[in-house]
Amino acid sequence: AQSVTQLGSHVSVSEGALVLLRCNYSSSVPPYLFWYVQYPNQGLQLLLKYTSAATLVKGINGFEAEFKKSETSFHLTKPSAHMSDAAEYFCAVSNRDDKIIFGKGTRLHILP
């Protein structure tokens, strides 16, 4: 069965600093991988997804993620944090069916 593990339930970075949110996956077949963001009182919004094309995936709001099969990782990065990036971020995996399995989420705090 597939699963994702997000390292760190809370991450704090200073405004302008690099954002790195870690995600490791487990899957018996080549996975599809996703990052979602959830702002307060809103639903989940897709940031980016990996579907076996380029290993470096660019998403919205300046975020990107790199699929590393050897490390079973799909970490999310952004070069320079902005106050508006404060939110909860979810990594998710799918075995190419209609079910998406989410991680527990990482709350990103941006320090002024």
Next chain:
Amino acid sequence: EPEVTQTPSHQVTQMGQEVILRCVPISNHLYFYWYRQILGQKVEFLVSFYNNEISEKSEIFDDQFSVERPDGSNFTLKIRSTKLEDSAMYFCAGTRGRPITDTQYFGPGTRLTVL
């Protein structure tokens, strides 16, 4: 931009009561989903629905749960006899195509509190 809406935003109910959570998906979407998120835990898949029938469901989605799309616009989740452990945030989502090839659009959620 079209969006998924959910009502109510917060539902409080007594244990054993039936609740119906409502969702209005984006009009040209064909695949529909319910997820739940217990406070402090991860988002969990409940069920997917396509062509007026359940296409997949998780082990959480037992006989107490049901879904339907009664009028071609609303997509509902019914919990027949609520338990304390059903307290969670419930999210509706939809896609035009399969979620692997298409983006899932989520609603803002309904917070269900079972007393």
